Amino acid sequence: MGTTNLLGRPSFGALVLRSDAQRCLAVNPVTPVSWPALASGALQVGDCIETVGGIPIGDRKLIDTRLRALVDGPPSERFVEVAFRRAEMPFVVTLPVARIGLFEWLQVQVGLVVVALACWLMALVVLLAQPHAEANQVYALLYLATALGVVGLHHQFQNDQVGRLYTALTIVISPQLIGAALFHLALLIPEPLRRRRWLRFALYPPALVGLGLHLDSMLDMAGEHPWSPDFARAANLIGAALMFAGLVVFVGRMLLAARPGPQLRVMQQARLLLVSWALGVTPLLAIAVFFLATNRLPRAVSLQTGLFFLPIALTGTAFAMLRYQAFAYRGRLLQGMTALFVSASAACLALPLLLPYHIDGPLFVAVLVCALVTTLFWYQDTPLRRAFRRYFLRHQQDYRIAYMFSRAIRETQPLDELLATAARMIGESFEAEWVAVRLGGGPERQWVAGQGVHPAGMSALLATTSAAGASLIAGPAGAIGVVCIGPRTTGEPLDEEDYGLLSMLTDHLGRVLTVQSQLDRLARVPGVVLAAQEQERSRLSQELHDAVLPYLSALPFGLERVRRLLGGGGEARAELWQLLDRYSEKATATARELRNIIGQLQMPDLHGARLFAALRASCEAICGQAQVALVWDVAEAAPELEAEAALHLYRLVQQAVTNAVQHSRSDAVHVQARSLDGAVEITIRDDGGGSDPRQERRPQQHGRSPSVGAGKP
Structure with a gap:
């Protein structure tokens, strides 16, 4: 809030800060390199200002009065001579005088505010994801302390007592807490200590001592005494030692964990942390070390330039921690962190190309926003993104997996080989320890893919190891099976994006199984037709056997009897007529039965x-x-x-x-x-x-x- 006092104030193009190491008022490291004094090379960060317009730099009120008079005067007279010392060599330059407007104020504040807000936001997100996890709590403490240090780099409080209090509560506290919290975090990730766990709290007592010494020297809590300067120097040494110890232990543990080993999760997490810290912390550390060693910075570089790299370490560390934790909206949050990490990395990679244009806060924010918009275009599913993917981006990971899966199971014909291939490819896609595909719920119809896993031992495996995820295989009339996925070899839990991919694969598997089942039924149609024909022939033969054959079989015997009766007398003739009537009735009944059979075979309208x-x-x-x-x-x-x-x-x-x-x-x-x-x-x-x-x-x-x-x- 105190920086708003800069608005409208006349300036010769540089902010000054009390430097105890040089015992002078030096050019502030947060001064934007785009300001004329630094952009022209007349001044550099760390130059000791001695006089402004012949007035000693310590008389700030008189200097402000002189600069206001110059600003209100004719344009040709808006220049002032500034005497300064660089590497113990005196210099005098003539610099233009102008009032600090809104844009110049933004050049000072935007970079610091964006980095501080990024620290606070990441600390809050990680803490809310797993509030009871010790690693998340320490991460939040680390970056909250970093945010305090960033916002304390510059203020313009007119009251010295208020300014000293603000400095004590921000930049004085942060080095002590950063070193102790970084040491604590280094002993928690990627894997906590199993023995002597109390060591993670080892740096907090010296941090409290250094904090007390700093507060005493800044706020005069113990009153004036001759050893106050020694307290300040001791506190600075303690803070530097704590930060150095925390950084060395953190990097050392990550290097040890990054070596190939049996635990894939530990190795991947350590490597991700090393990459993010190498990109995000190394530039800031190099600038800080150079400034502490030489009390100045190269041309076109300020402390803000190093702070712009810090969001890479922020998002990379948060992603490496949350990747192996389960919480609500995990997939979306990790996707957002990935987008921020890629955007910050792309923006920082462009910074060396922008050095000739004097990088300041607004320029970096503009580059970061452009990179973020471009990254979101690649990550978010929008109509424009779908159109772009349809024509230019056909090989994203999930769609590539779905394409390869579809092609593999479409080209595999036998059912056993098809389902074994499906289980193997799903296991490879999700990096799962095992995958089981079951049809119809029966243990005898089960296909398993996994190293050292056999279908016969699947029941025992499921009894001791819970599946990380499952998805039904849908058929035309409902579920026809289920796919179960075991724990991932990387230790990551499944999120909504993974379940979406699994559902896509199982749906396609269900369609392929349905088509194959229909093809199998079609292949059996000729046999079914032949069986139906044989059944119909059998029925017809039975009907003819029952209705027609008895009459036809008895007909020769009846004719023989008729022949014998023709040679007899009157009684034989009467019996003959009775026999003829009986056979006539049988013939009529047989004809009617045949007509009935034929009528049943014919299909009417x-x-x-x-x-x-x-x-x-x-x-x-x-x-x-x-x-x-x-x-x-x-x-x-x-x-x-x-x-x-x-x-x-x-x-x-x-x-x-x-x-x-x-x-x-x-x-x-x-x-x-x-x-x-x-x-x-x-x-x-x-x-x-x-x-x-x-x-x-x-x-x-x-x-x-x-x-x-x-x-x-």
């Missing part, structure tokens, strides 16, 4: 209203042959059915009435039909006593299968 007429004619023929009464209860016209449906209905009614006539021993068969919204409902019942199916079994040499009577409803 079943379109529209003719359906019920054809059904009635068929039922009357069947009942008339058996001398059973038919009660036909149909009072309305038949609806228009498809040809296949009408044929199925006709054959079903024929068979049902035939069963009722042959097996129920009833005197009447009742047939009732009605239309229901384009459908037909037919009820067939009889008043017989039913039959025992075991008593209806015929000899198998005739090929007739047993049938069951309708019985009473």
Whole structure:
């Protein structure tokens, strides 16, 4: 808030800061390099300002009065001579004087505010993801302390007491806490200490001592005493030692953990932390070390330039920690952190190219926003993104996995090989320890992929190891199986993005299995047709055997008897006429039976209203042959059915009435039909006593299968 005092104040193009090391007022390291004094090379960060317009730099009020007079004067007189010392060599330069406007104020503040807000935001996100995790708590402490240090780099409070208090509560506290928290975090990730766990708190006592010494020297809590300067120097040394110790231990542990080992999660997390810290902390550390060693910075470089790299370490460390933790909205949060990490890295990689243009806060924020918009274009699913992906980006990881999976299982024909391939590819895609594919829920129909895992031991494995995720294999009539995924070899939990990919793969697997099942059924159609033909032939042979063959078999014997009776007398002639009448009746019955069989084989016209007429004619023929009464209860016209449906209905009614006539021993068969919204409902019942199916079994040499009577409803 105190920096708003800069607005409207006259300046010669540099901010000054008290430097205890040089015992002078030096150019502040946060001065934007785009300001004219630094952009022209007349001044550099760390130069000791001695006089401004001949007035000693310590007399700030008189200098402000002189600069205001110059600013209010003619443009040709808005220049002032500044005497300074650089590397113990005196210099005098003439610099333009101007008022600090809103844009110049933004050049000072935007970079610091953006970095501080990034520290606070990442600390809050990590803490809220797992509030009770010690590593998350220490991470939040580390970056909250970093944010305090950033916001304390510059202020313009007019009251010295307020300024000293602000400095004490920000930049004085941060070095002590940063060193102790970094040491603590180094002993927690990627894997906490198993022995002597108390060591992680070892640097907090000296941090409290250094903090007390700093506060005493800044706020004069113990009053004036001759050793106050020694307290300040001791506090600075303690802070520097703590930060150095924390950094060395952190980098050392990460280097040890990054070596190839049995725990893949530890190795990957350590490598990610090393990469993010190498990109995000190394530039800031190099600038700080150079400044402490030489009390100045190279041209076109300020402390803000190093701070711009800090978001890389922020997001990289947060991603490395949260990647192996389970919490709500994990997938979206990690995706957002990845976008921020990539954006910050891209913006910082562009900084060396922008050095000739004098990088300041607004310029860096503009580059960062452009990089973030570009990154979000690649990550977010929008209509523009989908159109771009459709034409230019066909090989994103998930879609590449889906494409390779689809191609592999489409080219695999045997069911066992297909499902084994599916299990193997799903396991490779998710880096899972094992994958099990089950069909129909039976243990005998199970395919497993995994190192050292056998289907026979799958039940024992599931009893001791819980599946990380599962997805149903959908078929036309519901679920036909399930895919279970074991824990990942990397230790990562599955999130909503992973479940989306798994659902996509199982849906495609279900479609392939459905198509293959239909193809298998189509392959069996010729056999089914042949079996139906043989069954129909067997039925016809049985009908002919029962209805026609007895008459034809008895006909030669009857003719022989007729021949003998022709040579007899009157009584023989009377018997002959009786025999002829009996054979005439049998011939008529046999002809009627043949017509009935032929009528059943022929398909009548079943379109529209003719359906019920054809059904009635068929039922009357069947009942008339058996001398059973038919009660036909149909009072309305038949609806228009498809040809296949009408044929199925006709054959079903024929068979049902035939069963009722042959097996129920009833005197009447009742047939009732009605239309229901384009459908037909037919009820067939009889008043017989039913039959025992075991008593209806015929000899198998005739090929007739047993049938069951309708019985009473």
